Amino acid sequence: MSLKKLGNRTVKLLNPPSIIGNYTIVGPKEGDGPLKNYYDQILDDDLWGQESWEKAESKIQEEAIRAAVDNAGLSIQDIDYLISGDLLNQIVASGYSARQLGIPYFGLYGACSTMTESLALGSMLIDGGFADNIICATSSHFSSAERQFRFPLEYAAQRVFSAQWTVTGSGATILSSYGSGPYITHVTPGKIIDPGIKDASNMGAAMAPAAMDTLIHHFRDTGFSPSDYDLIITGDLGLVGKSIVLDMMKKEGYDLTGIFTDCGVEVFDPQKQDTHAGGSGCGCSAVVFNGFVLKEMAKGRYKRVLFGATGALHSTLITQQGESIPSICHAITIDINSE
Amino acid sequence: MSLKKLGNRTVKLLNPPSIIGNYTIVGPKEGDGPLKNYYDQILDDDLWGQESWEKAESKIQEEAIRAAVDNAGLSIQDIDYLISGDLLNQIVASGYSARQLGIPYFGLYGACSTMTESLALGSMLIDGGFADNIICATSSHFSSAERQFRFPLEYAAQRVFSAQWTVTGSGATILSSYGSGPYITHVTPGKIIDPGIKDASNMGAAMAPAAMDTLIHHFRDTGFSPSDYDLIITGDLGLVGKSIVLDMMKKEGYDLTGIFTDCGVEVFDPQKQDTHAGGSGCGCSAVVFNGFVLKEMAKGRYKRVLFGATGALHSTLITQQGESIPSICHAITIDINSE
Numbered sequence: 001m002s003l004k005k006l007g008n009r010t011v012k013l014l015n016p017p018s019i020i021g022n023y024t025i026v027g028p029k030e031g032d033g034p035l036k037n038y039y040d041q042i043l044d045d046d047l048w049g050q051e052s053w054e055k056a057e058s059k060i061q062e063e064a065i066r067a068a069v070d071n072a073g074l075s076i077q078d079i080d081y082l083i084s085g086d087l088l089n090q091i092v093a094s095g096y097s098a099r100q101l102g103i104p105y106f107g108l109y110g111a112c113s114t115m116t117e118s119l120a121l122g123s124m125l126i127d128g129g130f131a132d133n134i135i136c137a138t139s140s141h142f143s144s145a146e147r148q149f150r151f152p153l154e155y156a157a158q159r160v161f162s163a164q165w166t167v168t169g170s171g172a173t174i175l176s177s178y179g180s181g182p183y184i185t186h187v188t189p190g191k192i193i194d195p196g197i198k199d200a201s202n203m204g205a206a207m208a209p210a211a212m213d214t215l216i217h218h219f220r221d222t223g224f225s226p227s228d229y230d231l232i233i234t235g236d237l238g239l240v241g242k243s244i245v246l247d248m249m250k251k252e253g254y255d256l257t258g259i260f261t262d263c264g265v266e267v268f269d270p271q272k273q274d275t276h277a278g279g280s281g282c283g284c285s286a287v288v289f290n291g292f293v294l295k296e297m298a299k300g301r302y303k304r305v306l307f308g309a310t311g312a313l314h315s316t317l318i319t320q321q322g323e324s325i326p327s328i329c330h331a332i333t334i335d336i337n338s339e
Numbered sequence: 340m341s342l343k344k345l346g347n348r349t350v351k352l353l354n355p356p357s358i359i360g361n362y363t364i365v366g367p368k369e370g371d372g373p374l375k376n377y378y379d380q381i382l383d384d385d386l387w388g389q390e391s392w393e394k395a396e397s398k399i400q401e402e403a404i405r406a407a408v409d410n411a412g413l414s415i416q417d418i419d420y421l422i423s424g425d426l427l428n429q430i431v432a433s434g435y436s437a438r439q440l441g442i443p444y445f446g447l448y449g450a451c452s453t454m455t456e457s458l459a460l461g462s463m464l465i466d467g468g469f470a471d472n473i474i475c476a477t478s479s480h481f482s483s484a485e486r487q488f489r490f491p492l493e494y495a496a497q498r499v500f501s502a503q504w505t506v507t508g509s510g511a512t513i514l515s516s517y518g519s520g521p522y523i524t525h526v527t528p529g530k531i532i533d534p535g536i537k538d539a540s541n542m543g544a545a546m547a548p549a550a551m552d553t554l555i556h557h558f559r560d561t562g563f564s565p566s567d568y569d570l571i572i573t574g575d576l577g578l579v580g581k582s583i584v585l586d587m588m589k590k591e592g593y594d595l596t597g598i599f600t601d602c603g604v605e606v607f608d609p610q611k612q613d614t615h616a617g618g619s620g621c622g623c624s625a626v627v628f629n630g631f632v633l634k635e636m637a638k639g640r641y642k643r644v645l646f647g648a649t650g651a652l653h654s655t656l657i658t659q660q661g662e663s664i665p666s667i668c669h670a671i672t673i674d675i676n677s678e
Contacts, residue, residue, distance in 0.1 A: 002419065002516065003468040009419070009443050011469050052660050080341065080348070081528060088654065089428040091448045095531065095652035099665040104348050104528040106456060107652065107667075109430045109448040117445060121460065128467020129342040130350050148656075177341065189420060189443040192434065313434035313446070315427065317487075321391050326438040328446075 004127070007221025010188040016338045017126040017134075018179025021072025022290040025064045027142065027168030030279075030287065033268045038291035039169075040067065046143065046168050054092060057141035061086070061170040062097040065137050068172035068290075072133075079103050079174075080131035083118040086139050086282050087111060087166075088148060093139050103135070112207075112236050113190065113311030114138040115171065115286045116330040122175045123184040123332065132177045139170035140281030149200065149316060163201040164238045164264055164280035165273075171286030173294075182297050186333035188218040192313065194326040200312075200319055204241025204264070204277055207310040210327035211237060211245050214308055216252060218331050226256050230302040233293060234329065235263025235285030235309045238278030239270065263288035263309070285309040297336060305334045343466070346560025350526045355677045356465040356473075357518025360411025361629040364403045366481065366507030369618075369626065372607045377630035378508075379406065385482065385507050393431060396480035400425070400509040401436040404476050407511035407629075411472070418442050418513075419470035422457040425478050425621050426450060426505075427487060432478050442474070451546075451575050452529065452650030453477040454510065454625045455669040461514045462523040462671065471516045478509035479620025488539065488655060502540040503577045503619035506606055510625030512633075521636050525672035527557040531652065533665040539651075539658060543580025543603070543616055546649040549666035550576060550584050553647055555591060557670050565595050569641040572632060573668065574602025574624030574648045577617030578609065602627035602648070624648040636675060644673045 006012045024039045031042030043060070050056040061084070069076060082101060084094040085108035098105040110117035118136035125131050145166040151157040175184065193210040211234045219225060226232060237245060242262040249256050266288055267279035289307055296302050308331035314323065345351045363378045370381030382399070389395040400423070408415055421440060423433040424447035437444040449456035457475035464470050482492060484505040490496040514523065532549040550573045558564060565571060576584060581601040588595050605627055606618035628646055635641050647670035653662065 002465075002471045005419070005469065005471075014468075054657055054660065055662075080344070085448060087429075089656065090426075090450065090652060090654035092652070092654045092657045095665055096657065096662065099531040099533050099652075102530055104530050105667060106460065106528065107448045109424060109446045111429065121445065124467055124469050125463055126341075128463055128469065129353075130344065130463050130467065132341045189445065191441055191443050192438040194438050313429060313431070313438075315429035315431045317428065318393055318431045318435065321393065323394075323435065326434055328444060 009217055010186055010221035012186055013123055013127040015127050016183035016185045017123050017175040017177060018181050018183050019173055020176040020179040021068050021174035022172060022294055023064045023068035023071055024171045024287045024291045025060050025169060026287050030167055030169050033273060035267060035292050038295050053141050053143040054088060057093040057139050057144050058096040061093055061137060061139035062100050064170040065101060065135055065172045068174050072174040074133060076101060076103060079133050079135055081106060082135045083122050084137040085109050085114040087145050111311030111313055112280060112282050113309045113328050113330050114282045115289055116307060116309040116332050119184060119332050120187045120189055120330050123187055126175055126177050134175045135172055137172035138282040138286045140166050140283035142166045142168045145281055159276055160201045161276050162240050164203055164277050165268060165275040166281035167267055167279045167284040169283035169287040171290035173290055182334050182336050183338045184332050185335045186222060188214055188331040190214045190328040190330045192326045192328050194324055196324045198319060198324045203280060203312050204238040205244060206312050206325040207237055207327040208241040208244035211308055211310050211329040212248055214329040214331045226254055226259060229259060229304050229306045232256055232260045232306045233263060235288060236280045237262045237310055238264035240277045303336045307332055307334060348528060348556055349560035352462055352466040352524055354466050355522035355524045356462050356514040356516060357520050357522050358512055359515040359518040360407050360513035361511060361633055362403045362407035362410055363510045363626045363630045364399050364508060365626050369506055369508050372612060374606060374631050377634050392480050392482040393427060396432040396478050396483050397435040400432055400476060400478035401439050403509040404440060404474055404511040407513050411513040413472060415440060418472050418474055420445060421474045422447060422461050423476040424448050424453040426484050450650030450652055451619060451621050452648045452667050452669050453621045454628055455646060455648040455671050458523060458671050459526045459528055459669050462526055465514055465516050473514045474511055476511035477621040477625045479505050479622035481505045481507045484620055498615055499540045500615050501579050503542055503603055503616050504607060504614040505620035506618045506623040508622035508626040510629035512629055521673050521675050522677040523671050524674045525561060527553055527670040529553045529667040529669045531665045531667050533663055535663045537658060537663045542619060542651050543577040544583060545651050545664040546576055546666040547580040547583035550647055550649050550668040551587055553668040553670045565593055565598060568598060568643050568645045571595055571599045571645045572602060574627060575619040576601045576649055577603035579616045642675050646671055646673060
């Protein structure tokens with residue numbers, strides 16, 4: 001019996017797993033952005049000694065995972081499962097990183113929702129008694145994503161103002177059945193919502209309805225209101241998607257003013273860094289969560305955070321076939337207290 | 340505490356979920372193969388009224404899921420989660436199928452290991468008390484896979500004898516906290532093993548060591564021996580991979596003679612159907628498991644089965660960059676008794 005279900009689709013964890021370690025690695029542009037003081041490691045060169053962007057992304061993810069394990073005071077042998085994914089075809093950044101690590105592995109594809117998809121599944125596996133320590137990780141790389149999803153970089157296409165800038169970076173989080181918090185207390189998995197947008201340079205608008213759907217279900221299922229949170233953060237809707245969510249949530253009766261932001265909005269300075277609507281990519285919410293959110297929680301600024309990474313689940317082939325962009329958002333509650 | 344861990348990496352489910360419904364849809368070639376009497380639905384046309392192979396694959400998966408839910412006596416509203424994935428870039432067959440179904444969704448990428456990756460995660464989520472009913476599904480399509488991974492079909496390239504033939508089909512399984520079996524009693528998640536093979540036309544050899552690693556860990560962790568099973572079935576190693584596993588397992592002290600086969604070997608008749616080393620693709624193990632294995636269990640021929648779907652986690656881009664093919668195998672025990 002699903003004893004832990006709350007309302008329509010939220011899960012309340014009875015033995016909330018603790019976040020006992022984490023790590024972020026970002027590229028030079030991210031390291032020059034407004035959150036630069038929150039990252040654990042900033043690369044000078046986004047190839048990092050590798051011969052391709054894909055291999056560089058895989059190395060960034062592998063090193064973020066190794067450092068997060070170290071940061072948790074554990075060794076690779078202590079880890080029960082690695083749960084990860086990324087944007088690349090056949091999630092090769094994650095697969096080749098997992099090959100180097102030698103940990104039992106569950107590969108995910110949730111596009112930019114992967115950080116919370118992995119934390120959602122990881123939390124349930126620990127709460128359910130199947131594991132003591134789980135790594136949840138994801139990554140993205142500006143150059144590997146751009147050439148796969150949009151234009152060859154050499155083509156030097158102009159970017160429209162609704163376009164987002166794929167973050168180069170990786171974040172890894174270690175969940176444990178032991179530890180003194182912060183804890184993951186609730187999980188609200190997402191449904192796919194497709195508002196019919198076909199423009200892959202307007203992901204914020206494509207993903208905003210999925211974010212809203214998950215937030216509203218979360219509030220209904222748990223009985224929480226926005227004021228029960230110090231911070232509600234989606235990712236990566238960017239400036240366009242953030243303003244849609246703020247406006248539309250108000251129409252639905254949820255005023256998020258002052259407590260709501262988005263990882264894609266926080267990660268870059270759009271004026272100074274020419275990033276148009278903001279950051280995107282699996283790595284965006286991964287580095288903002290593991291960098292900014294968890295560090296500010298540790299300092300005591302936030303006690304309770306609702307984090308909903310958002311993903312657009314199209315491929316270039318299927319949009320060329322005339323399909324619109326379906327999106328998803330998985331949300332989790334992170335609390336400094338376990339209940 | 341990970342109360343349900345057994346040995347190094349196996350999980351023993353304390354409240355084993357029951358398989359309460361399932362369904363298979365296959366293409367014309369599969370429907371002409373040796374298992375034709377086991378499939379629920381055989382298509383006359385592998386485009387099935389769609390305008391592309393990718394959209395056809397997505398429809399095949401969606402319809403297999405709907406029919407499996409029906410077959411379980413449930414409606415879509417009774418389902419807590421859909422867990423699925425496929426071979427296509429950004430798993431669009433699964434994502435667009437999930438969009439039509441409107442069920443909270445976890446997307447996976449495990450290549451041809453997806454059937455057991457989804458059953459492994461689904462079983463743990465039910466056993467852990469997070470859900471009552473979960474759909475586990477996957478699909479593949481000969482034409483969508485061939486043009487993505489190998490050659491354009493119009494090129495009419497000759498296939499080498501170690502090459503496998505991607506199955507067109509989908510299988511969906513409904514797991515439930517209720518029901519009278521068969522039950523999933525044990526889960527042994529896989530580690531990535533890479534024997535260094537770079538030839539994407541020799542997947543059987545690339546995946547065989549991952550299958551062996553998971554089988555051996557399963558036996559060690561549980562204390563079971565091969566003779567505790569009526570059937571041990573991997574998928575989709577094909578003829579090349581199957582013979583490697585048989586030979587190498589014997590050297591490791593495990594004689595699988597007479598009880599071991601592979602979904603890729605069973606699905607086609609290599610002489611009559613010109614399929615060289617056998618079937619492959621996520622759909623291969625999905626239709627052999629949901630068709631042949633579960634139907635023979637229902638008839639009483641098999642009481643206890645060890646099923647380990649295998650996946651090769653490369654992409655065309657990363658093999659063009661000189662990388663070898665990393666592989667994985669997740670295994671589950673299916674038993675007509677719950678303990």
